[in-house]
Every structure is written in C-alpha cells, then in structure tokens.
Amino acid sequence: xxxxxxxxxxxxxxxxxxxxxxxxxxxxxxxxxxxxxxxxxxxxxxxxxxxxxxxxxxxxxxxxxxxxxxxxxxxxxxxxxxxxxxxxxxxxxxxxxxxx
Amino acid sequence: xxxxxxxxxxxxxxxxxxxxxxxxxxxxxxxxxxxxxxxxxxxxxxxxxxxxxxxxxxxxxxxxxxxxxxxxxxxxxxxxxxxxxxxxxxxxxxxxxxxxxxxxxxxxxxxxxxxxxxxxxxxxxxxxxxxxxxxxxxxxxxxxxxxxxxxxxxxxxxxxxxxxxxxxxxxxxxxxxxxxxxxxxxxxxxxxxxxxxxxxxxxxxxxxxxxxxxxxxxxxxxxxxxxxxxxxxxxxxxxxxxxxxxxxxxxxxxxxxxxxxxxxxxxxxxxxxxxxxxxxxxxxxxxxxxxxxxxxxxxxxxxxxxxxxxxxxxxxxxxxxxxxxxxxxxxxxxxxxxxxxxxxxxxxxxxxxxxxxxxxxxxxxxxxxxxxxxxxxxxxxxxxxxxxxxxxxxxxxxxxxxxxxxxxxxxxxxxxxxxxxxxxxxxxxxxxxxxxxxxxxxxxxxxxxxxxxxxxxxxxxxxxxxxxxxxxxxxxxxxxxxxxxxxxxxxxxxxxxxxxxxxxxxxxxxxxxxxxxxxxxxxxxxxxxxxxxxxxxxxxxxxxxxxxxxxxxxxxxxxxxxxxxxxxxxxxxxxxxxxxxxxxxxxxxxxxxxxxxxxxxxxxxxxxxxxxxxxxxxxxxxxxxxxxxxxxxxxxx
Amino acid sequence: xxxxxxxxxxxxxxxxxxxxxxxxxxxxxxxxxxxxxxxxxxxxxxxxxxxxxxxxxxxxxxxxxxxxxxxxxxxxxxxxxxxxxxxxxxxxxxxxxxxxxxxxxxxxxxxxxxxxxxxxxxxxxxxxxxxxxxxxxxxxxxxxxxxxxxxxxxxxxxxxxxxxxxxxxx
Numbered sequence: 001x002x003x004x005x006x007x008x009x010x011x012x013x014x015x016x017x018x019x020x021x022x023x024x025x026x027x028x029x030x031x032x033x034x035x036x037x038x039x040x041x042x043x044x045x046x047x048x049x050x051x052x053x054x055x056x057x058x059x060x061x062x063x064x065x066x067x068x069x070x071x072x073x074x075x076x077x078x079x080x081x082x083x084x085x086x087x088x089x090x091x092x093x094x095x096x097x098x099x100x
Numbered sequence: 101x102x103x104x105x106x107x108x109x110x111x112x113x114x115x116x117x118x119x120x121x122x123x124x125x126x127x128x129x130x131x132x133x134x135x136x137x138x139x140x141x142x143x144x145x146x147x148x149x150x151x152x153x154x155x156x157x158x159x160x161x162x163x164x165x166x167x168x169x170x171x172x173x174x175x176x177x178x179x180x181x182x183x184x185x186x187x188x189x190x191x192x193x194x195x196x197x198x199x200x201x202x203x204x205x206x207x208x209x210x211x212x213x214x215x216x217x218x219x220x221x222x223x224x225x226x227x228x229x230x231x232x233x234x235x236x237x238x239x240x241x242x243x244x245x246x247x248x249x250x251x252x253x254x255x256x257x258x259x260x261x262x263x264x265x266x267x268x269x270x271x272x273x274x275x276x277x278x279x280x281x282x283x284x285x286x287x288x289x290x291x292x293x294x295x296x297x298x299x300x301x302x303x304x305x306x307x308x309x310x311x312x313x314x315x316x317x318x319x320x321x322x323x324x325x326x327x328x329x330x331x332x333x334x335x336x337x338x339x340x341x342x343x344x345x346x347x348x349x350x351x352x353x354x355x356x357x358x359x360x361x362x363x364x365x366x367x368x369x370x371x372x373x374x375x376x377x378x379x380x381x382x383x384x385x386x387x388x389x390x391x392x393x394x395x396x397x398x399x400x401x402x403x404x405x406x407x408x409x410x411x412x413x414x415x416x417x418x419x420x421x422x423x424x425x426x427x428x429x430x431x432x433x434x435x436x437x438x439x440x441x442x443x444x445x446x447x448x449x450x451x452x453x454x455x456x457x458x459x460x461x462x463x464x465x466x467x468x469x470x471x472x473x474x475x476x477x478x479x480x481x482x483x484x485x486x487x488x489x490x491x492x493x494x495x496x497x498x499x500x501x502x503x504x505x506x507x508x509x510x511x512x513x514x515x516x517x518x519x520x521x522x523x524x525x526x527x528x529x530x531x532x533x534x535x536x537x538x539x540x541x542x543x544x545x546x547x548x549x550x551x552x553x554x555x556x557x558x559x560x561x562x563x564x565x566x567x568x569x570x571x572x573x574x575x576x577x578x579x580x581x582x583x584x585x586x587x588x589x590x591x592x593x594x595x596x597x598x599x600x601x602x603x604x605x606x607x608x609x610x611x612x613x614x615x616x617x618x619x620x621x622x623x624x625x626x627x628x629x630x631x632x633x634x635x636x637x638x639x640x641x642x643x644x645x646x647x648x649x650x651x652x653x654x655x656x657x658x659x660x661x662x663x664x665x666x667x668x669x670x671x672x673x674x675x676x677x678x679x680x681x682x683x684x685x686x687x688x689x690x691x692x693x694x695x696x697x698x699x700x701x702x703x704x705x706x707x708x709x710x711x712x713x714x715x716x717x718x719x720x721x722x723x724x725x726x727x728x729x730x731x732x733x734x735x736x737x
Numbered sequence: 738x739x740x741x742x743x744x745x746x747x748x749x750x751x752x753x754x755x756x757x758x759x760x761x762x763x764x765x766x767x768x769x770x771x772x773x774x775x776x777x778x779x780x781x782x783x784x785x786x787x788x789x790x791x792x793x794x795x796x797x798x799x800x801x802x803x804x805x806x807x808x809x810x811x812x813x814x815x816x817x818x819x820x821x822x823x824x825x826x827x828x829x830x831x832x833x834x835x836x837x838x839x840x841x842x843x844x845x846x847x848x849x850x851x852x853x854x855x856x857x858x859x860x861x862x863x864x865x866x867x868x869x870x871x872x873x874x875x876x877x878x879x880x881x882x883x884x885x886x887x888x889x890x891x892x893x894x895x896x897x898x899x900x901x902x903x904x905x906x907x
Contacts, residue, residue, distance in 0.1 A: 002744045007785075008846045010748045014755050016839035019725060021759025023718050023831030024824045029764055029810055031717075033771055036802070037755055040778055043794075051785040055855035056874050062790050063875070066797055067886045071893035073802045077809045078900035090813050092717045093825050099715030718825050725834045732841045736848070 007048035015041030026091045028083070032076045039069050104158060104179055106144045107187060108226035110137040114219040122212025130212035131202045134219045138198050141226070142191040145184075152184040153596070159232055159296060166235070173293055178232030182600045185437060185593070186229040186369055189444040192574075193361040194222050196567040200452050201353040203564035204459060214254060214351065221247035225362050229369060234283045234293040237370065241279065241334065244363045245272050251358060252350040264346040271343040275333020282326030289319060299376040306380045324377050324384030328391075331367030335421045338395045342663055344418055348410040348464075352455030355410060360417050360447040365440045368424040372433040375601055379431065389429025389516050393523040396422025398660070400530035404537065405657045408464045409454045412538050416490065417447055419527060423505055426524065430517045432508030433601035434594040438582050439501035441593070445574035446489040446498050450535075452568055453483035456560040457542060461553065466541040468553075473543040475557040478565045480543045482572040487539050489575040491532030492624045497579030502528070503617055504582065504594075510616050511608035528620045532627035540635040586610050740784075747781045750774075762823055764810045768803060775799045786859060789868045 018037030025031055043062045050058025080090065087095055114137040118130050126133060161176035179187075198218065205214050221244060228240025246269075253265025283293065289305055290298045302320065309316040331337070336344035347359050358364070371378060371388060378384050396419045403415035420443050427436035456479040461469055473480040489498035506528065509521040547554050559565065583589020594603075634641050646653045655661065754774035761767040775798045782791035825831075862870050875883055 002740050004851065005846060005849075006744060006748070008849070009843065010751065012839060012842040012846065013752055016835050016842065017752070017755040017759060019838055020832055020835030023722050023725060023835060024828040025759060026821075026823060026825050027764060027813075027818070029806065029813070030759065030761075030767055033767060033806065034759055036771070036798075037758060037774075040775075040798075043790075044778065044781060047782055047785050047787050047790055051787065053852055053854055054857045054859075056857050056871060059787055059790055059871060060874055060879050062787075063793070063871070064882060064886055066793055068889060070797055070802055071889050073805060074893050074897045075900070077805055078897040080809055081812070082900050084812055091821075095717075096715030099713060716825060718831060719827065722827075722831050722834055725831075725838060729834060729837050729841060732838075732845060736841065736845055 004048060004052045007052075008045060011041045011045035011048070013041075014038075014044065017041075026093055028080055028090050028092050031092065032073065032080070035076075036069060036073065039065055102162075103144055104148050104177065104230075105162075107141045107148065107191070108223050108230060110140045110144075111219040111222040111226065113137060115216050115223060118212050118216035118219065122216055126212050128207075128211050130215040131198070134215040135195070135198045135202070137219065138191060138195050138222060141222070142195045145187040145191045148179060149184045149188055152179060152181055161232070170291060171287065173233060173235045175236060176232040176294070177230045178295060179230060180600050181597050182369070182372060182437065183229050185441055185597065187226070189365075189441055190222065190225050190229065190362050193444045193448045193571070194357060196571055197353045197357045197361075197448060197452065200356075200455070200564050200567040201351075203561045204353050204455055205351060210254065214251075217247055217250045217254070218354070218357070221251065221358060221363070225366070228366055232295055234286060234295070234298075237373075238280070238283055241330065241366060241370075242276065244358070244366065245269065245276065245334070248272075248347070248358050248363055251354040252347045254350055254354065258349070261349040264343075264349040268343040268347050271340050272333040275330045275340050277329075278326045279330025279333075282323050282330065285319075285323050285326060289323070295373070299374075302376050302380060318381065318383070320377060321381040321383045324374070324381045325387060327374055327377070328371065328384060328388055331371055331425075332391065333367075334370075335364050335367030335425070336418050337367070337391050337422060337425060338398060339662075341395060341399065341418050342666060345411050345414045345659075348408070348414050352410065352451055352458060355414070356448040356451035356455070359414065360451050361444040364417060364421055365424070365444070368421065368428065368436055368440050371425065371428045372437050372601055375428075375433050378428070379602070385429050385431070386516055387429075389426050389520050392422045392425025392427075392429055393520040394422070395419070396426060396527050397523045397530075398422075400527050400534065401656055402659050403534040404530065405653065406534075407467050409457060409466050409469075409538060409542065410451070410464055412466075412534060413447070413450050413454055416450070416531065416534065419531065420447065420490070423502070423524065423527065426520050427505040427508055430509050430512040430514070430520060431602075431604040432505065432512070434597040434604075435501065435504040435508045437597060437601065438579075438593050439505055442489070442497040442501040442575075442579050442582075445571055445578045446486045446496075449482060449486040449568065449571040449575050450490065452564070452571065453479050453486060456564055456568065457483075459560050459564070460557050461549070462556065466538060468549045469542045469547070470545040470549075471543070471547040472557065476543075476559050478559060478568060482565075482568040483539060483543070485572045486575050487532070487535035489579075491535050491628065492528060492620060493532070493628075494621055497575050497577065499621075500579035500582050500584070503620060504584065506620050507584075507608070507613055507616050508604055508606065510612070511606035512604065513607040525620060525623060529623045529627045532624045533631045536628050536631035537635050540631060544636055545639070584613070586613050743784065744781075747777055747784070750777050751781070760823075762819055763815065764813065764818065765807070765815070768806050768810060771806075772799055772803055775803070786862065787867065789871050 015038050018034045018039075018041060021034035021037065022031050025034065043065055046058040046062045046065070048058075050056060050062075083095065084090055089095065111134075114134045117133050118126060122130055158177060158179040161174035163175040164172065165175045166173045198215075201214070201218070205211055208214065224240045224243025224247060226240075228237055228244060231237045231240060249265045249269040252268050253262045256262045256265070286298060287293055290301055292298060305319055308319045310319045310322060311317075312322075333340045344359060344364065348355055350359075378388065399415045399418035399422065403412050403419065406412045406415060420439070424436040424439050424443070427433070427439065456476065457469070457472060458464055460472070460476060485496070489496040492499045492502040506521065506524045509517045509524055511517075547557075580589070582591055582593040584591050634645075658664070751774060754770050754777065757770040758767050758774060761770060775794060779791040779794040779799075782788075782794060857870065865873075
C-alpha cells in the first residue's frame with residue numbers, strides 16, 4: 001500500500017511547479033498551462049484523499065474542478081486572442097498598461 | 101395607501117424632475133411639471149381637511165431617520181386641525197402663485213430653475229407643517245430658509261439680489277441658532293423629540309430650573325424663549341426683521357409665496373404648535389406678546405414713508421406677523437392662526453397685484469406711477485379688495501381675524517393685554533392708511549412717469565389676472581369661516597382648532613365686544629379717509645408735513661437706522677476680523693499650509709510607492725505568492 | 738512492493754513532464770509534454786480506483802482543452818519565439834517564492850490528520866460500479882452545484898464569443 005503522504009507530496013510538487021512556471025515564463029500561453037498544472041496538482045490530492053478516506057466527495061470536487069478548468073481555459077484563450085489582436089504579442093512583460 | 105404622503109412628495113418629485121431635466125429637456129415647459137403637482141397636493145390637502153373635520157387625526161412614524169444611542173428620531177407625520185389649516189394655506193395660495201408665475205416669469209432664462217426651487221420650497225414647507233417631531237420641523241425650517249435664499253438671489257447677476265439673499269440667510273441664522281439650541285434642550289429634558297410625548301410631559305417639568313453660568317433659569321421659559329428666537333428670525337420680528345424688506349429683490353411671486361403667505365408664518369405656526377410649552381411660561385408669553393406688538397407698530401410706521409411698492413407690502417407683512425405673535429402672546433393662538441390664514445390670502449394678493457403693476461411699469465417706485473386704474477382695471481379692483489381686507493373693513497376676510505385678535509387682547513384682562521390692545525388700535529389706523537396711500541399713489545391721479553413708460557402700460561395676461569381674481573375671492577370670503585358669535589356666525593375656525601390650540605380665557609361682555617369692534621372699524625375708516633385727503637385731495641400736504649416734522653420724518657424714512665446700526669456693530673467688525681485675522685493669518689498660514697502640505701506629502705509618498713507598480717503581471721503574482729507564503733507560515737505557527 | 742514501484746514510475750514521470758512543460762522553449766513541445774503528463778495523471782487515477790475521473794481526465798483535458806491550446810499556439814510567431822528569452826526579468830524571485838511555497842506546503846503535510854473513513858469502501862464501489870456511485874451523489878446531494886457548473890459553462894461560452902468577436906479600438 002502506497003502511503004497517502006506520497007500522493008500529497010507529489011501533488012505539492014506538481015502544484016509548486018505550476019506556481020513557479022506561472023511566476024517565471026513570459027509567454028502567456030505557457031502561463032495558462034501552468035495554471036492547468038496547478039489544478040491538476042490539486043486534483044491528484046483530491047482523488048487520493050477520496051480513495052484513502054473512502055469518501056466520494058473528493059472525486060465530485062475533482063469533477064467540478066475539471067469543468068471549471070475547461071471554462072477557464074476557454075475564456076483565457078479568448079483573452080489571449082483579443083490581446084494578440086490588439087497588441088500583436090503574447091508576452092506579458094510587453095503589456096504594461098498598469099505601469100504606475 | 102397613505103394618501104396624505106402625496107402632499108409633500110408631489111412637489112418634491114416636481115423639483116427632482118425639473119432640476120435634472122430642466123436645462124436640457126423641459127426648459128420653458130417647467131410649469132407643466134410644477135403646476136399640476138401642486139394642484140394635486142391641493143386636492144389631497146382638501147381631502148385630508150375633510151378627513152380631519154370628520155375626526156380622523158393622523159400621527160404615525162414612517163421611517164426611522166436617526167438612531168444614535170438614545171437619540172432616536174423618525175420621519176413621521178402629524179395631521180391634526182392646525183396642520184390641515186396650514187396645508188390649505190400652503191397648497192391653496194401656492195397653487196395660485198404657481199399659475200401666476202407662468203405669466204410673470206415668462207421668458208426668464210432661469211425659468212426651469214425658478215419652478216424647481218419653488219417646488220422644493222413647497223416640499224420643505226409641507227414637511228415643516230406636517231412633521232410629528234421637532235427634527236422634521238427643523239428640517240423643513242432650514243429647508244425653507246435655504247429655498248428662500250435661492251429665490252431671493254434668483255437674479256444673482258444683480259449684486260443687490262445676491263446680497264439680499266445672503267442677508268436673509270445670515271440674519272435667520274441668528275434666530276435658527278437659538279431654535280436649534282431649543283430643540284436640543286427639549287431632547288435633553290424629555291428624551292424625545294416627538295410632539296405628543298413632549299407636550300404630555302411638559303407639565304411635569306414646570307418649575308424646574310437649569311443652571312447657566314451660575315444663574316438659575318426656569319427650564320420651560322428657556323426652551324420657549326430659544327424656540328421663539330427661531331420664530332423671530334424666520335418671521336422677521338424685531339430685532340431680526342431687517343432681512344425681509346431686502347428680500348423683495350426676489351421675483352414678486354416669490355415674495356408673495358415665501359415672504360407673505362407661508363415661510364414667514366412658520367414662526368407663528370411653530371409658536372402655536374408649541375402652545376403647551378409657551379402656556380407654562382409667563383415670561384415667554386410676555387416676550388412674545390410685547391415683541392409682536394412692538395414690531396407690528398414699528399413696521400407699520402415705517403411702511404407709511406416707503407416709496408418702493410414691494411417694500412411697503414413687506415413692512416405690512418412684518419406688521420401683520422407681529423399681530424399674529426401678539427395674539428399668540430395673550431394665549432389666543434386660534435386668533436393668530438386665523439389671521440395667518442386670512443393674511444395668506446390678502447397679502448399674497450397684494451403682492452401679486454403689485455407684481456402685476458411692476459410687470460407693466462417695469463419699476464417699483466410708486467412716486468413715478470399714478471393713474472394706473474385706467475390701464476389695469478382688474479389689478480386695481482383686486483388690489484383694492486386686498487387693501488380693504490388688510491385694513492380690516494367689515495365683511496372682508498381681514499376684518500374677522502383682525503377683530504378676533506384685537507378683541508382677544510382686550511379681553512385677556514392682563515396689563516400686557518391692555519398694552520398690546522392699545523398698540524393694536526394704533527395699527528388699525530396705520531394699516532389702512534399706508535395701504536391706501538399706496539393705492540392712491542399707484543392707481544389714482546395722473547401718471548407721473550415718462551411718456552415712453554406710459555406707452556408700455558397694459559393689463560397683465562389672463563394667466564396672471566385669473567389667480568388675482570381667485571385670491572380676491574379668498575381675500576373677500578376666507579374669513580367667513582370665523583365670523584364671531586355675536587355677529588351671528590359660529591366662529592367655526594376657533595372651535596375647529598380648539599383641540600390643538602386650546603381656548604383663551606376672555607373676560608368681556610357682548611357690549612364691550614361690539615364697542616371694540618366699532619372702535620377699530622371707525623379707526624380703520626378714518627385711516628382711509630386721511631389717506632384720501634393727503635394723497636388725493638390736498639396732494640401738497642405730505643411734502644409740507646415732511647418738512648414740518650423733518651426730524652421724525654428722517655428717522656422713520658430711514659427705517660429707524662436699524663440697518664445702519666447693525667452695519668456698524670456687527671457687519672463692519674465681522675468684516676474687519678475676517679479681513680485682518682482670518683484671511684491673513686488663519687487662511688494664508690494654517691489652512692493653506694495644511695491644504696497644500698498634505699497633498700504634497702501624499703504625492704511624495706505615492707512617488708515612492710508607484711515604483712512597485714511595474715505593470716508586469718508576474719510581479720503582481722509574485723507578491724501574491726509571497727502573501728500566500730506568509731499566510732501559511734502564520735497559520736502553521 | 739509492486740504498487741510502490743508503480744507509483745514511483747508515475748511520480749517521477751509526472752514531475753519530470755511538469756518541469757518540461759514549464760521550461761520548454763517551444764510552446765508546441767510544451768503542449769505535447771502536457772499531453773503525456775495528462776495520460777500519466779489519468780493512469781494514477783486508475784491506480785486510485787477512480788475510473789470515471791481518469792476517463793474524463795483524458796476526454797476533457799487531453800481531448801478538448803489541450804487541442805484548444807494547440808490552436809492558439811499556432812497563432813504565435815514560433816520562429817521568433819524560439820530566439821527570444823523565455824523568462825521574465827526578475828525570474829529568480831519567482832523561483833525563490835516557488836521553492837519557499839513548496840517548503841511550507843511540505844511542512845504543513847506533516848500536521849495532516851486523516852478523518853475516519855467514510856462508507857464508500859473499495860468493495861462497495863466495486864459492487865455498485867464507480868460511475869453509478871458517483872452519478873448517484875452528483876444528481877442528489879450535489880445537484881445544485883452541478884447546475885451552477887452548467888451556468889458557469891454557459892457564461893464561458895457567451896464570454897468567449899464576446900471576447901473573440903469584438904475588435905477593440907486602441
């Protein structure tokens with residue numbers, strides 16, 4: 001039997017790789033994919049807990065997370081298209097409208 | 101459905117619509133918004149009056165306005181006999197004046213603004229009379245003052261008009277300060293501001309004293325005097341009467357509505373409303389009676405020598421307000437309110453007729469008028485009715501109310517009552533005298549202006565003359581609801597108001613009542629006759645008299661130098677302090693230092709902070725991640 | 738011993754692929770690493786007795802979302818993308834915070850206390866079949882959130898059309 005902690009560790013590593021990717025990459029598409037990585041990290045945790053605690057709620061939450069991820073990806077990509085059309089770039093550090 | 105709510109809120113709606121859309125959409129159709137709403141208010145007021153006659157008194161809270169520990173005040177309405185009468189005066193006279201304004205203000209570039217302010221004024225006035233606690237009264241009180249300021253300074257391009265507006269506002273401030281203190285003292289004493297509990301408990305605090313700077317002062321007297329200070333300001337009594345004549349700079353319908361029929365009578369209304377408080381303090385009653393009577397005579401004498409048609413009527417208004425206070429001061433509140441009601445009609449009529457004259461002559465100086473009867477027959481007849489009514493000629497509205505006051509002062513039996521009565525008899529001579537001096541100089545004789553001016557003279561349009569005629573009907577017949585018992589009437593209005601205002605103690609026989617009535621009538625008629633002699637038959641006499649008594653003449657003509665006195669004692673030192681101390685030191689050094697220093701340091705600080713805002717998304721995200729990191733650390737430890 | 742080995746394989750590949758995803762210079766490679774990653778995560782779900790979740794992981798993530806990403810990646814100028822620097826200025830601070838976050842999360846795992854197990858034991862799920870057990874819960878206790886998800890998806894559809902259609906004036 002694989003201990004639960006291993007799954008949690010794996011989930012934490014995947015999550016933080018996502019966070020780090022989001023914080024470091026210039027390309028906005030990769031940033032969105034980093035967000036997907038974070039969500040997947042959380043999903044691993046949820047499914048593992050669901051299995052070990054013998055409770056279906058974790059999997060139901062996973063189901064919801066996947067649906068929201070789909071919605072988020074669609075909107076995020078639409079925003080990228082709008083950005084690309086207006087600024088002709090996919091690099092976030094070239095878009096500095098909020099610079100004070 | 102609370103139908104009565106429509107009474108104040110219809111005019112408020114008209115104000116909101118006119119002020120929002122007046123400049124762009126409504127413009128010269130503003131009266132289509134304001135006039136129907138006030139006529140609607142009038143209709144509802146009549147329905148309410150009928151309800152009240154049938155015994156339906158409303159006293160309810162609708163909305164909790166202020167809650168601050170024990171200080172709980174609600175917006176609530178009290179509709180009793182007194183309120184019902186006031187509602188009829190405000191909306192009835194108001195409706196006619198609104199309609200008249202359509203003609204008078206026609207083509208003015210602030211047309212929509214005028215109707216918006218007028219509607220707002222009516223709203224505040226109605227709140228003032230309908231409120232069921234002192235704070236709603238105060239709201240209306242300050243609101244009408246504000247609207248009065250707006251409307252006096254309506255033609256603000258004219259310096260005299262904007263100055264007059266400021267003068268009215270600042271002068272009233274002296275009285276309102278006292279009024280506010282009175283309201284606060286009422287709250288401190290009774291723990292509530294609602295009329296009913298205050299008036300119920302007021303007997304319990306009779307005789308209590310309060311220590312002010314080492315003086316033991318009777319609590320009730322202090323409250324009553326503070327409240328009366330507000331009334332003195334608002335109703336232009338000595339020593340705060342100076343603003344009302346200057347307020348004539350506003351449009352004439354405004355003078356008719358605000359400075360004759362409604363706002364200035366708010367003081368009388370308030371004293372009558374608070375009669376349970378005033379009744380318990382002899383000192384306060386004495387003050388009210390004396391100030392009222394003295395003001396009345398004082399203003400009546402000034403009115404005799406004025407040449408500005410509106411100022412004559414303004415002083416006449418002060419004089420009549422003084423009579424109302426005198427009546428209240430001897431306990432005859434119903435007589436005071438009755439006079440308020442008839443005065444609303446004939447004084448508004450006098451003003452509107454004067455407005456019609458000014459509309460034709462384009463100036464206010466009666467010395468440059470004359471013979472207008474030929475050109476303006478309707479104006480002449482209606483103004484004549486108003487003057488007869490004001491002068492107290494039997495049968496007209498003013499007679500009954502004035503007679504009621506004179507009889508009440510005579511029959512009150514106190515020495516003060518007698519003194520007041522003597523003054524009233526003197527006024528009974530002066531009122532018809534100055535009214536008819538004005539009429540004779542304006543309408544009779546030959547025109548004394550230039551030929552070109554004579555060319556412009558014409559009767560006013562029907563939209564102005566019809567309200568005149570309707571008001572003339574009021575000035576004729578409005579008093580018939582209060583015909584005294586000895587003349588075969590029922591004194592209905594006194595009985596109607598009795599549940600609110602009580603019943604004055606009168607000591608006198610029928611014979612005495614007839615005698616007093618006969619005396620005042622004779623004196624009034626003699627006033628007219630003397631005016632006719634001086635200004636119709638022997639027209640050289642006034643000038644010779646003025647030369648003969650030049651000392652007295654000069655003092656009275658200059659309004660007893662009250663304005664000059666205030667100028668010297670209050671305005672000049674005030675300006676000096678403002679100029680030398682506040683402007684040079686407080687403003688330049690302290691205020692400017694703070695005002696400029698604070699934003700400068702904020703700007704410097706922001707200059708440092710703005711470097712954080714790089715505009716790069718990840719930098720925000722890094723800060724957010726740092727926040728998450730710190731949160732987790734905090735939770736784990 | 739076998740399950741541990743099995744898990745070790747999946748864990749190592751998942752971590753490696755994750756790192757490839759966020760570091761790959763070419764976004765197309767990124768997407769392809771992501772695809773492999775999703776398959777492995779699905780395998781892990783199967784290992785955890787969650788067949789239905791594993792199936793939608795492949796159908797929705799790999800089948801729908803990743804394809805969408807691929808479409809958008811084709812909009813970019815890949816040739817230029819390959820030449821320029823991948824990371825933002827100041828990336829070391831991002832890395833630092835990422836590692837710090839990992840440290841505190843791992844520290845917090847130590848204090849995790851498992852709740853008592855619920856009624857959905859492996860045998861019960863096997864009897865009822867996994868999909869049915871999940872569906873029963875989803876359409877009874879979680880019906881309201883389920884409906885909300887449908888609204889969220891609707892909003893996403895409308896939002897995407899509005900965003901992609903409108904040509905902003907700059």
